[in-house]
Amino acid sequence: MAPRMTRQRAAVAQALEGSSDFRSAQQLHESLRASGDGIGLATVYRTLQQLADGGEVDVLRTADGESVYRRCARREHHHHLVCRSCGRAVEIDGPGVEEWAARIGAAQGFADVEHTVELSGTCARCREAVGPA
Amino acid sequence: MAPRMTRQRAAVAQALEGSSDFRSAQQLHESLRASGDGIGLATVYRTLQQLADGGEVDVLRTADGESVYRRCARREHHHHLVCRSCGRAVEIDGPGVEEWAARIGAAQGFADVEHTVELSGTCARCREAVGPA
DNA sequence: ACGAGTTTGACAATCATTCTCACCAGGGCA
DNA sequence: TGCCCTGGTGAGAATGATTGTCAAACTCGT
Ligand SMILES: [Zn+2]
Ligand SMILES: [Zn+2]
Ligand SMILES: [Zn+2]
Ligand SMILES: [Zn+2]
Numbered sequence: 001m002a003p004r005m006t007r008q009r010a011a012v013a014q015a016l017e018g019s020s021d022f023r024s025a026q027q028l029h030e031s032l033r034a035s036g037d038g039i040g041l042a043t044v045y046r047t048l049q050q051l052a053d054g055g056e057v058d059v060l061r062t063a064d065g066e067s068v069y070r071r072c073a074r075r076e077h078h079h080h081l082v083c084r085s086c087g088r089a090v091e092i093d094g095p096g097v098e099e100w101a102a103r104i105g106a107a108q109g110f111a112d113v114e115h116t117v118e119l120s121g122t123c124a125r126c127r128e129a130v131g132p133a
Numbered sequence: 134m135a136p137r138m139t140r141q142r143a144a145v146a147q148a149l150e151g152s153s154d155f156r157s158a159q160q161l162h163e164s165l166r167a168s169g170d171g172i173g174l175a176t177v178y179r180t181l182q183q184l185a186d187g188g189e190v191d192v193l194r195t196a197d198g199e200s201v202y203r204r205c206a207r208r209e210h211h212h213h214l215v216c217r218s219c220g221r222a223v224e225i226d227g228p229g230v231e232e233w234a235a236r237i238g239a240a241q242g243f244a245d246v247e248h249t250v251e252l253s254g255t256c257a258r259c260r261e262a263v264g265p266a
Numbered sequence: 267a268c269g270a271g272t273t274t275g276a277c278a279a280t281c282a283t284t285c286t287c288a289c290c291a292g293g294g295c296a
Numbered sequence: 297t298g299c300c301c302t303g304g305t306g307a308g309a310a311t312g313a314t315t316g317t318c319a320a321a322c323t324c325g326t
Contacts, residue, residue, distance in 0.1 A: 003272085003273090004272060004273070004322085004323050004324075005323080005324095006272090006273065006274080006322075006323075007322095008273080008274070008275095009273090024313090025313085025314080026312095026313075038275095039274090039275085040274065040275035040276070041275080041276095041314095042274080042275060042276085042277095042314090042315080042316090043273080043274055043275065045313095045314065045315075046273085046274090046315095061194060061198065065194065065198050065282090065283095065313080066312095066313070067313085067314085081237060081238060081241055081243060081246075083243065084245075090241050092237055094233070096229065096233075097230065097233075097250075100227075100229075100230075101252050104214060104225055104252060105214060105252055105254050108214055108223050108256075109256065109257040110214060110216065110252075110254030110255060110256055110257070111254055111255045111257075111260055112217075112254050112255050113214070113252055113253070113254035114252070114253050114254065115250070115251070115252050115253075116249060116250070116251045116252075116253075117230075117248070117249070117250050118248070118249045119234050119237060119238055119243075119246055119247070119248050119249075120246070120247050120248075120249075121238050121243030121244055121245050121246035121247065122243060122244045122245050123241075123242065123243055124242040124243070124244075127244055136303085136304085137291090137292055137293080137302095137303065137304065138292080138293095139291080139292070139303095139304060139305080140291095141304080141305070142304090157282090158282085158283080159282075171306095172305090172306085173305060173306035173307070174283090174306080174307090175283090175284080175285085175305075175306060175307085175308095176304080176305055176306065178282095178283065178284075179284095179304085179305090198282080198313090198314095199282070200282085200283085
């Protein structure tokens, strides 16, 4: 059954809709608190987990192991190019990558092959912030 | 300067040489302890970190966020196909992936683009363990 | 409005990893 | 070979993100 619609769940969903950056549970919790929405940290974690399980949001791990979440425009499988300093992300396709991954896996006798393909860099805006090299 | 060669460092290096599986610091610590080599957990972590920094070993994160290490045959850039259940890994190349990643990054105005491309699945041996579906 | 069944949230618990810092040992040198 | 300086070690504490707990608050179908 669909989860109940609560004030908290709506707030988290809306916070995600509002930005195109990948953000951590802690960051979301803090900004929700700041904007007046009373909400517990555990609830933010639970909600994000559910949204992720349902494919509503994408999750990925930053270099230091923190999970960050983003509401992507498309629900279909895709990959990301994420800014290491601000979290801004662009959705990208890996034409050929999908097929390549499956082929390699089969060739090595592996089953249920999944792939992780993510790109990270410094976006133009963040680059300006420090000035041209 | 090169780090000193200590009994502990040698033990960790040897433990890594011995296997083709990605293993966690905790697992390595335990097996070293079991085989009689007295060594502290912190030392295992420190040593692995240094080896990783020096490009001696490859590191990657399991689904649950744990870091796992492996001494790969080649030091050059490459990717892996890892068994989710036993950690066994095969080194693979991503012909085209390297160039593709750089191109996408540049097209989006990102600099210093890095890429993460890892495959995971269930190896033939682990599949047998549970019997044919 | 009512009540069963969910959801919430303050706080404790987990757990991998890092930090501390007193003690120990590698190795260049005499 | 013996000394000494300096880097390495390790038991235990600290960190920090994430999860577990459970009584109180809330949803929603009736
Ligand atoms: Zn940026
Ligand atoms: Zn893909
Ligand atoms: Zn396996
Ligand atoms: Zn590559």
